[in-house]
Amino acid sequence: MAKSIDLETSNPSNPAVNPNPASPVIKESEWLLQTVVENLNDGVVITDLQDQVRYVNSRLAKLVGCSVADMVGKSAHHFFHAIEGWFDFQGSSEDTQPFYGWKEGQLRRKDGRKFWAEVNATLLCNAAGEPTGTLITLKDITERKWLEEYLRLLESVVVNANEIVMISQTEEAIDDPLSLRIIYVNDAFSRTTGYSSGEAIGKSAIVLLGEKTSSTEIDRIRAALSTHEPVRAEVILYRKNRTHFWVDVNMVPIRNEQGQVTHFVSVMREVTERKIVEEQLRRNAFHDSLTGLPNRLLFMERLSQTVERANENPACRFALLFLDLDRFKVINDSLGHMIGDQLLVAIARRLESCLSKNDTVARLGGDEFTILLENIQSDNDATKVAERVQQALSTPFNLNGHEVFTSASIGIMLSSTDFDRPEDLLRGADIAMYRAKAQGKACHEVFDTDMHTHVVALMQLENDLRKAVERQDFELYYQPIVALATGRILGFEALVRWQHPEQGIISPAKFVPIAEETGLIIPLGQWVLREACRQLKHWQEEFASEPPLTISVNLSSRQFSQPSLINQIRQILADTGVDAHCIKLEITESAIMENTESAMDMLLQLKAMGIQLSVDDFGTGYSSLGYLYRFPMDVLKIDRSFVSRVDVDGEKLELVRTIITLAWNLGMDVVAEGVETTKQLAQLKALKCEYAQGYLFSKPLTRIDAAKLIPQSQPFLHLTRISPSNGRLAEDV
Numbered sequence: 077m078a079k080s081i082d083l084e085t086s087n088p089s090n091p092a093v094n095p096n097p098a099s100p101v102i103k104e105s106e107w108l109l110q111t112v113v114e115n116l117n118d119g120v121v122i123t124d125l126q127d128q129v130r131y132v133n134s135r136l137a138k139l140v141g142c143s144v145a146d147m148v149g150k151s152a153h154h155f156f157h158a159i160e161g162w163f164d165f166q167g168s169s170e171d172t173q174p175f176y177g178w179k180e181g182q183l184r185r186k187d188g189r190k191f192w193a194e195v196n197a198t199l200l201c202n203a204a205g206e207p208t209g210t211l212i213t214l215k216d217i218t219e220r221k222w223l224e225e226y227l228r229l230l231e232s233v234v235v236n237a238n239e240i241v242m243i244s245q246t247e248e249a250i251d252d253p254l255s256l257r258i259i260y261v262n263d264a265f266s267r268t269t270g271y272s273s274g275e276a277i278g279k280s281a282i283v284l285l286g287e288k289t290s291s292t293e294i295d296r297i298r299a300a301l302s303t304h305e306p307v308r309a310e311v312i313l314y315r316k317n318r319t320h321f322w323v324d325v326n327m328v329p330i331r332n333e334q335g336q337v338t339h340f341v342s343v344m345r346e347v348t349e350r351k352i353v354e355e356q357l358r359r360n361a362f363h364d365s366l367t368g369l370p371n372r373l374l375f376m377e378r379l380s381q382t383v384e385r386a387n388e389n390p391a392c393r394f395a396l397l398f399l400d401l402d403r404f405k406v407i408n409d410s411l412g413h414m415i416g417d418q419l420l421v422a423i424a425r426r427l428e429s430c431l432s433k434n435d436t437v438a439r440l441g442g443d444e445f446t447i448l449l450e451n452i453q454s455d456n457d458a459t460k461v462a463e464r465v466q467q468a469l470s471t472p473f474n475l476n477g478h479e480v481f482t483s484a485s486i487g488i489m490l491s492s493t494d495f496d497r498p499e500d501l502l503r504g505a506d507i508a509m510y511r512a513k514a515q516g517k518a519c520h521e522v523f524d525t526d527m528h529t530h531v532v533a534l535m536q537l538e539n540d541l542r543k544a545v546e547r548q549d550f551e552l553y554y555q556p557i558v559a560l561a562t563g564r565i566l567g568f569e570a571l572v573r574w575q576h577p578e579q580g581i582i583s584p585a586k587f588v589p590i591a592e593e594t595g596l597i598i599p600l601g602q603w604v605l606r607e608a609c610r611q612l613k614h615w616q617e618e619f620a621s622e623p624p625l626t627i628s629v630n631l632s633s634r635q636f637s638q639p640s641l642i643n644q645i646r647q648i649l650a651d652t653g654v655d656a657h658c659i660k661l662e663i664t665e666s667a668i669m670e671n672t673e674s675a676m677d678m679l680l681q682l683k684a685m686g687i688q689l690s691v692d693d694f695g696t697g698y699s700s701l702g703y704l705y706r707f708p709m710d711v712l713k714i715d716r717s718f719v720s721r722v723d724v725d726g727e728k729l730e731l732v733r734t735i736i737t738l739a740w741n742l743g744m745d746v747v748a749e750g751v752e753t754t755k756q757l758a759q760l761k762a763l764k765c766e767y768a769q770g771y772l773f774s775k776p777l778t779r780i781d782a783a784k785l786i787p788q789s790q791p792f793l794h795l796t797r798i799s800p801s802n803g804r805l806a807e808d809v
C-alpha cells in the first residue's frame with residue numbers, strides 16, 4: 077500500500093543530504109543532532125520510502141498519544157490514520173499524491189481527540205541525490221488556533237455590533253487623549269458617522285467627530301482619560317454631513333502586560349432619539365408651549381440662582397419685572413382666542429427684542445410675563461428697561477389683518493429690597509404691578525416697603541378668608557333703595573360683611589377683590605344669593621306689599637363667567653321659593669366687557685328666567701355706551717362718584733342728566749347710588765331721577781334693623797319732599 081516516492085511528481089523542497097554516513101565525525105554529529113531533535117518542541121518523524129517510521133522523537137510520540145517504541149518500524153500512515161482528508165504523506169491512499177511542504181490542519185490522537193498541527197514534510201535524499209525517505213516536523217498549534225478562532229468570533233461581534241466601536245492607540249507626547257489616532261472602527265461607526273473606516277483610521281476622534289467647542293462633558297472625558305480612568309458620558313458628536321448626534325460613550329484604557337496603557341477602546345451607543353424626547357419633555361416642563369418662553373418653573377429656578385449669586389456677591393444687582401397686559405381679556409373676548417394667542421406670541425418676541433442675552437423673559441400664564449434683569453449697574457437700569465418695554469408694546473400689532481393696540485402695567489422689584497426668597501421677590505413685583513395698574517394703564521411702579529406691609533397683611537387676610545368661607549363667617553346687610561316720588565322702599569341691596577374673629581366686621585371692598593382673585597367668590601357668592609333669597613322670602617311673607625319687595629344682589633365678574641351660574645340660581649330660587657321677578661342682579665360694566673363672548677348668552681338666559689338686570693357703578697368702567705344698547709339691562713345705577721359731585725360740579729350734573737335721559741330712552745330705570753346730602757337729592761329730583769340709595773336714607777342695615785323699616789309705608793317721605801329748586805326739605809319750607 078505504501079508507494080515509493082515518485083520524483084517526477086513530487087515537489088521536494090530543500091532536501092537535507094547526509095554527505096558521508098560512514099564517517100566517525102558524522103557519527104558524533106549524528107548523536108548531537110539526535111539530542112537536539114529529542115529536545116525540540118516540535119514533533120519529528122522520519123520515514124523511509126515505504127512509509128515505515130525510522131525515527132520518531134518523544135515529542136511527536138507524545139503528541140499523537142503513543143510511545144516511541146510503539147511507532148518505530150510501523151507504517152507512519154498508521155499513526156496518522158485519522159488525518160482528516162488533507163494530510164497525505166507518501167500516498168496514504170491509492171489515489172492521492174504524496175505531500176511535501178508546509179500545511180496546517182487537524183489531526184487525531186490515538187484516543188480520538190483532535191489537535192491542530194502545523195506540518196512540514198521534506199523529502200530526504202542520499203549523497204547521490206536519491207530519495208531515501210521523508211522528514212516530517214509537527215508543531216502543536218491548537219492553542220494558537222483556538223485564539224485565532226476566538227478572535228475571529230470576537231471580531232465578528234465587534235464588526236456586526238449595533239454599538240459603535242472605535243479603538244485608538246496611545247502615543248507618547250500627546251497630552252490630549254482625544255487626539256489619539258484611530259486604528260480601528262466598526263461598521264456601526266461608518267453607518268452612524270458617514271465616515272468609512274479608511275477615512276477614519278489615522279485621524280483623531282476629536283478632529284473627526286467633535287466641534288471646536290469643548291463641552292463640560294468632553295472636558296470630563298479628557299480629564300478621566302489623561303489619568304487613565306475608564307469614563308462614561310453622554311456627548312454630542314458630528315457626522316460627516318455636519319449634523320449632530322448624541323452618543324452614550326464608554327471609554328476604557330487597555331493596558332499591555334507591563335501595565336502601560338496602549339489603547340483606548342470606545343464603545344458608543346447612539347441615543348439621539350432618546351435625547352430628543354428628553355429635550356422635548358424638558359422643554360415642556362420648563363417652557364410655555366404657546367410662546368416658547370421659559371415658564372414659571374424655569375423662571376423661578378433662574379431667579380433662585382440669581383438670588384444665590386447676589387447673596388455671595390453683594391455687588392451683583394438684579395431686578396425683577398412683572399408685566400401684566402392691560403385689557404388683554406377684552407382683546408381675547410372680542411377678537412377671539414386665536415388672535416389673543418397670536419398677540420401673546422408677538423408680545424413675547426417684542427419683549428425678547430428689548431432684552432440682552434443674559435436676561436430672562438418668561439410667561440407665567442395668561443397675560444402675565446416676567447423679566448429677570450441680571451447684573452444691572454443701578455436701579456435706574458430697571459426702570460429704563462420698563463420704559464423700553466412699554467415703548468416696544470406701544471406700536472400696534474397687526475394680527476390677521478386686525479390692528480391691535482395693547483399696553484402693559486409693570487411692577488419692578490429690585491434686589492436692593494431686603495427680600496431673598498424668590499417667591500417673595502415675585503410677589504413683590506406682582507404687588508408693584510397692581511399698584512402700576514391702579515395708577516392707570518401703561519405705567520410702571522417700583523416696589524417699596526409700604527407695599528411689603530400691604531402684601532403681608534393681604535396674605536394673612538387671604539388665609540383667614542379661606543377659613544371664613546368654610547365656616548360661613550359672613551352676614552348680609554341690607555341697604556334700602558328708595559322711590560324718590562313717594563319715599564317708599566322699593567327693595568334692598570344685599571351687601572356682604574365678614575365677621576372676622578379678631579378684626580371685627582370687614583368691608584367687602586377689602587375682601588371681595590381677594591375672593592375674586594382666589595376663586596373663593598364662587599362659594600361665597602352662592603351663599604350670598606341663597607341667604608338674600610331666604611331673607612327676601614321671609615320678609616315677603618311677613619310684610620306683604622304691592623309691588624312686592626325686591627332684593628338686589630351683586631355678581632362679581634368671576635361669578636358671571638361661571639357657566640354653572642344659571643343652574644345655581646335656578647336651584648336657589650327653587651329651594652327658597654322666591655319669584656325670579658323680585659331678584660335684581662347687579663353686574664358692573666367691566667364684568668360684562670370681560671366676558672363679552674358669553675355675556676350676551678348669560679344675560680339672555682337670566683332674562684328668560686324673569687330676573688332683572690342692573691348695571692352697577694355706571695360711569696366708572698368702560699363708559700362705552702354701545703353695550704347698553706346691545707345688552708338687555710333693566711336698571712342703570714349711577715356711580716357714587718358722579719352723584720357725590722352733582723351738587724358742586726356743573727359738568728357732572730350735565731353728565732348725569734345725559735345718562736338719565738339715555739337710560740329712559742332705552743327703557744331702563746335709574747338708581748342714583750351714594751346719595752349723602754339733601755343737596756344731592758335735590759339735584760337728582762330736579763333731574764327727575766326715580767330711585768336713590770345712600771347714607772342720606774340709610775346705611776346698610778342688619779336684617780333686624782332693616783325689618784323695622786319695611787312695615788312703614790313711606791319711611792323716607794320727609795326726605796323726598798325736598799324742594800328741587802332750593803334743596804330744602806319740605807318741613808323747612
Ligand code: C2E
Binds near residue numbers: 555570585662749
Ligand atoms: P356697590 O355694589 O357699589 O355697593 C354700594 C356700596 O356703597 C356699599 O359698600 C355701600 O355700603 C356703599 N354706600 C352706600 N351708600 C353710600 C353713601 O351714601 N356713601 C358712601 N360713601 N358709601 C355708600 P360696601 O357694602 O362696602 O360694598 C362695597 C362693594 O363691595 C360693593 O359696591 C360691591 O361691589 C361689593 N360687594 C358687596 N357685597 C357684595 C356681594 O355680596 N357680592 C359681590 N360680588 N360684591 C359685593
Ligand code: CA
Binds near residue numbers: 662
Ligand atoms: Ca351694587
Ligand code: CA
Binds near residue numbers: 692713715
Ligand atoms: Ca355700585
